[in-house]
Amino acid sequence: GILYSILYKKMVNNIKLLLHAEDGSFPYLSNHLLLTYFNPEDELVKDHLTIGIAVKDTCVVPLYNTETKVKVLKRKRSNNDDHENENEKDPEVKRQNEIIKPSGYTFDANPLHEMTRLLSGYDTMVVPTFDLLDDARAAIEKDLTAKNKKQKTINGNAKGNNTKVSSIIISTKDKSSLMTPNGVQQISPTMYVEVGMKLRCNAMLSLFDQAHQDDGKRRRESATERTKEWLITCLSALKAKGEVKEKYLWGALSCVSSDEVLLDSINDLTHEEDLLKGIAVIGWHHIHSRDERIKLLKKVEEKVSSETHLCVLAATTLEQFLDAAASGVGTIGTSLPVVWTRSNKAMVSGLDIYNQSKEGRLLGVQECMDLLDDEYRNDESPMLPNCLCLACKNGRHSKAYIHHLIKANELLAQILVFGHNLNQMLVLCQLLSKGRT
Amino acid sequence: TTTTTTTTTTTKIIIPPKNTRVISSKITKGLKLFSSNASSVNKQEVSSEYSPPSLDSPSSFPEWAYEARDFFRYELIYQSEKSLARVGRIHTPHGIIDTPGFVAVATNGALKGLDFRQADEAGQQLVFCNSYHLMLQPGPEVIQEAGGLHKYINRPNKPLITDSGGFQVFSLAYGSVKESLDSEGELKRANIKSRRGDKSFMTKDGPAVKVTEDGVYFRSYRDGRKIFLTPESTVEAQKSYGSDIIIPLDQLPPYHIDRQKLVESVDRSHRWEARSLRKHLEDVKQQAMYCVVHGGVDVELRTESVNYLTSLPFDGYAIGGSLGKNSEELLELLDWMMPMFEQGHRKDKPRHLLGIADEASIQGALVHGIDTFDSCYPTRLSRHGTLLTKEGKMHIASGKRHSKAYGLPIDEGCTCSTCSHYDRAYLWHLFKAREPLFIQLAAVHNVHYMNDLMARLRQDILDGKL
Numbered sequence: 032g033i034l035y036s037i038l039y040k041k042m043v044n045n046i047k048l049l050l051h052a053e054d055g056s057f058p059y060l061s062n063h064l065l066l067t068y069f070n071p072e073d074e075l076v077k078d079h080l081t082i083g084i085a086v087k088d089t090c091v092v093p094l095y096n097t098e099t100k101v102k103v104l105k106r107k108r109s110n111n112d113d114h115e116n117e118n119e120k121d122p123e124v125k126r127q128n129e130i131i132k133p134s135g136y137t138f139d140a141n142p143l144h145e146m147t148r149l150l151s152g153y154d155t156m157v158v159p160t161f162d163l164l165d166d167a168r169a170a171i172e173k174d175l176t177a178k179n180k181k182q183k184t185i186n187g188n189a190k191g192n193n194t195k196v197s198s199i200i201i202s203t204k205d206k207s208s209l210m211t212p213n214g215v216q217q218i219s220p221t222m223y224v225e226v227g228m229k230l231r232c233n234a235m236l237s238l239f240d241q242a243h244q245d246d247g248k249r250r251r252e253s254a255t256e257r258t259k260e261w262l263i264t265c266l267s268a269l270k271a272k273g274e275v276k277e278k279y280l281w282g283a284l285s286c287v288s289s290d291e292v293l294l295d296s297i298n299d300l301t302h303e304e305d306l307l308k309g310i311a312v313i314g315w316h317h318i319h320s321r322d323e324r325i326k327l328l329k330k331v332e333e334k335v336s337s338e339t340h341l342c343v344l345a346a347t348t349l350e351q352f353l354d355a356a357a358s359g360v361g362t363i364g365t366s367l368p369v370v371w372t373r374s375n376k377a378m379v380s381g382l383d384i385y386n387q388s389k390e391g392r393l394l395g396v397q398e399c400m401d402l403l404d405d406e407y408r409n410d411e412s413p414m415l416p417n418c419l420c421l422a423c424k425n426g427r428h429s430k431a432y433i434h435h436l437i438k439a440n441e442l443l444a445q446i447l448v449f450g451h452n453l454n455q456m457l458v459l460c461q462l463l464s465k466g467r468t
Numbered sequence: 469t470t471t472t473t474t475t476t477t478t479t480k481i482i483i484p485p486k487n488t489r490v491i492s493s494k495i496t497k498g499l500k501l502f503s504s505n506a507s508s509v510n511k512q513e514v515s516s517e518y519s520p521p522s523l524d525s526p527s528s529f530p531e532w533a534y535e536a537r538d539f540f541r542y543e544l545i546y547q548s549e550k551s552l553a554r555v556g557r558i559h560t561p562h563g564i565i566d567t568p569g570f571v572a573v574a575t576n577g578a579l580k581g582l583d584f585r586q587a588d589e590a591g592q593q594l595v596f597c598n599s600y601h602l603m604l605q606p607g608p609e610v611i612q613e614a615g616g617l618h619k620y621i622n623r624p625n626k627p628l629i630t631d632s633g634g635f636q637v638f639s640l641a642y643g644s645v646k647e648s649l650d651s652e653g654e655l656k657r658a659n660i661k662s663r664r665g666d667k668s669f670m671t672k673d674g675p676a677v678k679v680t681e682d683g684v685y686f687r688s689y690r691d692g693r694k695i696f697l698t699p700e701s702t703v704e705a706q707k708s709y710g711s712d713i714i715i716p717l718d719q720l721p722p723y724h725i726d727r728q729k730l731v732e733s734v735d736r737s738h739r740w741e742a743r744s745l746r747k748h749l750e751d752v753k754q755q756a757m758y759c760v761v762h763g764g765v766d767v768e769l770r771t772e773s774v775n776y777l778t779s780l781p782f783d784g785y786a787i788g789g790s791l792g793k794n795s796e797e798l799l800e801l802l803d804w805m806m807p808m809f810e811q812g813h814r815k816d817k818p819r820h821l822l823g824i825a826d827e828a829s830i831q832g833a834l835v836h837g838i839d840t841f842d843s844c845y846p847t848r849l850s851r852h853g854t855l856l857t858k859e860g861k862m863h864i865a866s867g868k869r870h871s872k873a874y875g876l877p878i879d880e881g882c883t884c885s886t887c888s889h890y891d892r893a894y895l896w897h898l899f900k901a902r903e904p905l906f907i908q909l910a911a912v913h914n915v916h917y918m919n920d921l922m923a924r925l926r927q928d929i930l931d932g933k934l
Contacts, residue, residue, distance in 0.1 A: 054903050061908055063586065063885040088901070093871060141874060148890045212901055408606060409613055421583075432577075432620055435606040439576035442904055443583060 045078060046356050046460045047154070049342065050453070051161045051366035052082045055089035055147040058369055059449045062150055068421045068450060071152030079460040081154040081234075083364060085161060087209035089147070090140040090226050091216060093133030136213045138222060140229040155232035156281070159209060159223060161344055161364060163241040164317060166210035202240045204257065220264035228272060234308050236342075237265040239283035241314050248289065255288040255296055258313070266306060278308040281342060286312050286327055293327075297334045309340030309362070316347045321354065328358035349398050356463045368452035372445050375403040375437050377414045378455040402448065407434040420454035422447035520735045521681070524742040526779040533749050533781035540712070540756040540783055542567075542818045542839075546930055552806055552837035553934045555926050558594075558784075558818050560627040560712040561754045562618060565594045567818065568834045568925055570825055570918040571629065571842035575601050577621045580847045581907040582915065584623045590884060590912055591919030593626060594713075596842045599705055600633035603695075604688050608708035616710030629713040629842075632702040632744070634720050634760070634788070635823065636686070679719060681736065699743035707753055715786060716744030718760040723790040725764070734762045734769050734789075738776055745780055756783035758820060764790045765801055774808045784818040785809060787838070791824065798824065799832040806836040827856070827921065834925060835934055846918050850910030853899045855879075856917040862892075864910075870896040884916035 052058065057065060069076050144151050160166055202208045206217040218226075220238045227235045238261045242254035262282050269280060282300045286293065300310050312331060318324045331341065342362035346352040347370075355363045371378060376399035400407075400414070410430040413423035422428045428447055436444035539561050546555040558565040572579055572587060575598045579587050587595070597617060602608070614620040617628055678685040683698030699717040706714040717740045721733040741759055748757045759777040763769030778785065787805075792798040809819055818839045821829075825843030833841065846856060855862045857879040864870055873892035886895075886909040898906035928934045 054898065054901055054905075056905065059904055059908070061586075061885065061905065061912070062889040063589075063912075064583075089897075095868060145874065145891075147894055409610055411614060427622055429614065429620075431606070431610060431614060432622070435610070435620075436576070436578055438605050439578070439601070441576055441578040442581040442907055443578040445904060446581070446583065446908065 045361060046464045047079055047081050047362045048456050048460050049081045049083045049156065049344075049362050049364035050368065051345070051364060052084060053088050053366075055084045055143060056149050057082070057453075059372070059446045062148060064421060064446075064450065065150055069453070071150055075457050075461060076153070079457045079464070081156050081362060082149070083161060084143060084155055084157050084230060084232060085159070086138065086140075086157060086218070086223060086226055087160045087166070087211045087216075089143075090138045090230070091136050091211040091213050092139045093213070094135040094137055095133055133213075136211070136216055138216070138218055138226045140226045142229065142231040144231070146230075154234075155230075156234040156236060157227040157230050157232045158236040158344075159207060159218065159238050161366070162314060162316075163207075163210075163239075164243055164314060170210050202257065207238050207240055207257075207261070220261040221268045224265050224268035224272070228269075234279055234281060235265075236281045236311050236344075237262040237283045239285060239313050241285060242287050243314075244287045244317055244319060246287070251285075251288045252292050255285045255292050258283050258285045259296055259299055262300075262303070266303065278306075280307055281309050281311045282307045284310055284312050284331070286314060286318065293330070294334070297331055301335055301339075307339075309342055310335060311342035311344060311362075311364075313344050315343040315355075316345055316351055321350070324351070325354055325358055328355065328360060332359050352459075353463075365456075368449055368456055371399055371452050372449040374401075375444070375448070376401055376452075377433075377448050378452045379415055402430060402434050402444075403437050404434075407431060410434070414448075414451050415455070418451065418454065421450040423451060520732065521739060523735070523738050523776065524746070524780075526781075529746070529781050530749065537752075537756065537783060539754045542784070542816060544816075548835075548929050548932070548934055550932065551835040551934060552810065553835045553929045554837060554839070555929050556818070556839060558627075558839070560756070562627045562712050563593065563625055565627060565840065566922075566926065567839035568830070568922055568929075569593060569840050570830075570846075570922045571596050571820075571840050572847065572915055572918075573598070573842055573844040574621070575844065576605070577602060577617065579911065579915070580851060581904065581911045582847075584621065584626075586885070586908075586912055587915055588623075588626060590916035591923070592915055594840065595623070595626065595628055597621075597628055597630050597709070597711065598633075598636075599630045599702060599709065600636040600686075600697075602630075602709065603633070603705050604690050608705040612708035616708075618710060627712040628709075629715070630706050630709050630711040631715040631822075632699075632706070632717040633686075633697055634715075634718040679736075681739075683717070683740075684719070699740040700747045703744050703747040707748075707751065707755070710753070711755065713756050713758060713784070714748065715758055715760060716741040716748070718762060718788060720762075720789060721764065723764065723793055725790075727766070730764050730766060730769060734764075734773055737762045737789075738773065741777065742780060745782065749781070758782060758784040758786040758818075760786045760788035760822065761805075762789035765792055765797060767804070770801070770805055771808065774805065778809075778814050782817075784820060785814070786820040786822050788822040795826075795829050795832065798829060799836075802833055802836040802838070806838070809837060825918070830921070831925070834929075846914035847911050850914045851907055853906075853910070855895075855910055856914050857882075864892065864896050864899045864906075866896075878913055879917065882913065882917065882920070884913050886910070886913040886916075 143149055143155060206219045208215050208217050223238045240254040240257040242251045265280060282303060284296055284300060315324060318327060341360045343355045343360050343364060345364040346355055352363055352365060379400050407430040412430060413426050414430055415423055433444055433447055541559050543557045543559060544554060548554060556567045558567060571594045572592050573596045577597050611617055611620050618624050683696055686695045686697060688695055702717045718737040719733050721730055745757060759782040761773045761777055763773045792801055819837060820840045821833055821838045823843060825841035825845055830841055853864045855864060855878045862878060870892040876892050877887035878892060879887060890909060895906060895909060
């Protein structure tokens with residue numbers, strides 16, 4: 032277990048988990064399971080969950096231009112599928128098997144509930160992406176894996192690797208570059224607002240540019256400037272639409288610039304506070320030290336009014352999550368439930384809020400258990416007693432069974448573990464919100 | 469009775485009593501097709517030096533074993549007048565199986581991407597768990613400590629069937645069915661590395677699978693350790709699992725095999741199955757055991773196998789072994805073989821077709837009196853982006869067809885939760901994005917489709933259409 036001690040300066044009334052739902056819906060969980068275990072009418076879900084929908088994942092559509100030469104690709108056949116050989120003689124089936132390559136890509140959307148069939152009732156927020164730098168790093172990793180990682184290294188010195196990451200995101204003055212499943216695509220603030228509004232979510236984060244803390248000063252300041260300008264453009268585009276109520280747009284704040292530029296940005300945002308739903312700090316987890324992260328949030332909190340909602344993108348560890356909560360942030364973006372699930376880890380909140388002094392100390396938080404560990408081979412108990420998730424409720428599935436599923440590489444393991452992790456994170460948000468008097 | 473194959477000058481063919489003209493004409497047809505046109509069976513005559521150990525006689529089993537079980541029975545509801553198709557129910561300690569019925573395969577004690585609750589809502593009754601894989605991970609002792617497979621996987625109120633591992637012997641040695649047909653029975657080299665680089669397990673004939681009279685040696689694909697599977701040990705493992713229906717150890721030879729080896733293999737399977745049955749009867753534990761009929765596409769051997777195995781106190785019959793190189797051969801095989809199961813007490817027991825459950829084969833086989841079909845086919849299809857519909861298979865990968873198919877479900881009229889909530893455009897997107905959610909949704913639909921299909925076919929039989 033890892034012990035944390037956190038000082039509360041401001042008791043946050045309601046903490047929301049902004050789940051990175053990369054494809055516009057809950058990962059692993061079908062609507063059928065959602066209705067039963069994460070019903071949008073449940074207090075736990077209603078008060079503490081927001082689903083983050085990334086335009087870069089959900090709104091990229093192919094273009095088919097009949098005038099352009101298109102490549103016809105045959106679908107790869109599985110060697111084990113004996114039955115397909117016979118059916119391929121059917122010209123209709125053969126036609127279906129051919130995949131025609133698009134001539135290009137653009138952004139477009141339909142209402143989210145139609146597109147992803149997400150149940151209505153969830154609180155949703157459109158974002159361009161959750162983190163441009165993480166996307167670029169993932170793309171580099173993927174490229175290196177494909178081209179034999181031994182020949183290249185990305186972990187050069189601190190300056191070297193981050194410059195390389197940033198160079199992938201070649202945003203221009205007018206457009207942001209997003210790493211989509213179909214390669215890098217550029218989107219302007221106006222197009223972003225148009226597409227984002229079609230999704231009909233409850234809120235939207237303004238388009239942003241992003242630099243790393245270790246990038247040059249000019250790069251960092253230009254990222255902050257562009258983010259500011261694009262916020263203005265997004266606001267204008269929304270006003271022009273005239274359909275949106277107030278307090279719809281979150282203002283993005285790029286946090287890697289110098290103190291002066293940062294304070295300028297915050298000031299600009301506070302001028303628009305009446306129009307904005309809140310302020311979202313982008314790339315917070317890239318800040319090197321914990322003290323600097325907390326200091327940044329403190330600066331922002333001091334400048335904005337007490338009614339202004341704060342959001343961070345993102346928290347990549349439980350410690351960061353708790354730090355953000357303690358610093359007065361109300362909406363915390365994270366993909367921790369998914370990350371833990373992919374590492375076969377189940378959250379064990381064991382969160383005991385005790386010995387709470389006037390400053391508000393939280394002690395005794397145990398993070399996760401690794402279900403791949405053989406110590407669980409014969410453990411008939413559920414992951415967490417009294418947990419009401421789809422895996423643990425009424426002792427439904429034992430740790431032994433989930434351990435076996437992980438070892439057997441069964442997808443069901445991830446479904447059960449994710450359901451558990453998400454439930455536990457929501458319970459944590461609930462506990463943090465209530466606090467202890 | 470003990471049967472021995474004779475010398476080169478005479479070939480004994482066992483023909484059941486001519487009860488009906490239909491049966492005898494089918495046997496004659498089968499003889500013409502397979503005896504004279506046995507391109508797949510080497511026409512070398514059986515060696516006169518071959519003298520296998522004797523088979524267990526039916527009288528060597530206790531009398532009580534032949535009595536009806538109070539925990540397991542087949543109930544005939546309707547016998548078609550047009551064909552051998554029939555509608556019935558199999559009663560097991562953990563629930564009922566409507567027949568003809570589809571059996572989904574949960575190899576490792578889990579359906580791919582599906583919680584059993586979702587599968588049950590999709591209409592799934594009997595589920596097949598593979599004993600070989602469960603033996604390697606997590607192991608029979610873990611499952612036994614958990615209170616049995618029903619409790620371990622948390623499916624307390626529905627029946628389960630486990631097999632022996634016989635098919636894995638085949639797949640390790642010869643590859644998949646397609647590979648074995650393509651390679652004409654050539655043994656596959658195993659890529660299994662042992663921990664210590666021990667190559668003693670590699671025989672000059674090939675891979676790390678060695679069949680002996682006592683049992684079969686495997687190499688675990690998980691960690692390379694040597695495992696010896698016997699007819700008795702496989703029954704012990706299945707007793708630990710507590711499944712409702714268990715299957716004895718058998719040997720599955722490839723389609724392309726010379727007759728000498730096929731005879732030896734069938735004889736060995738008979739001896740193994742008798743040993744498994746004997747072990748099973750030591751402690752029945754409210755489990756039913758099906759025999760596995762072998763003989764490839766050889767009329768004589770198949771007939772011999774049916775006659776011998778149905779004379780033993782098995783609770784049901786599984787049709788196994790090599791079933792032809794394509795579905796036409798399979799149906800021809802069933803055409804002349806299945807009438808044998810209409811005689812006497814054989815009629816009162818369920819019949820299962822092992823490893824085959826594509827739509828065309830189901831429709832062809834059930835008119836020959838097959839009650840249940842198992843295959844990983846629907847769940848495997850879902851992983852590869854193929855969805856089953858009334859209009860045929862749909863390959864969701866086609867962007868031009870499906871990327872803008874807003875509001876269109878996979879299959880019109882399908883009531884599964886996938887079709888109720890999602891359209892093809894989103895499924896296309898999930899598939900292209902390689903989202904695990906696609907596998908889940910596709911599996912729900914495909915399992916639902918198969919169970920719907922079987923329900924329609926049962927109704928067609930009752931309506932006199934089949």
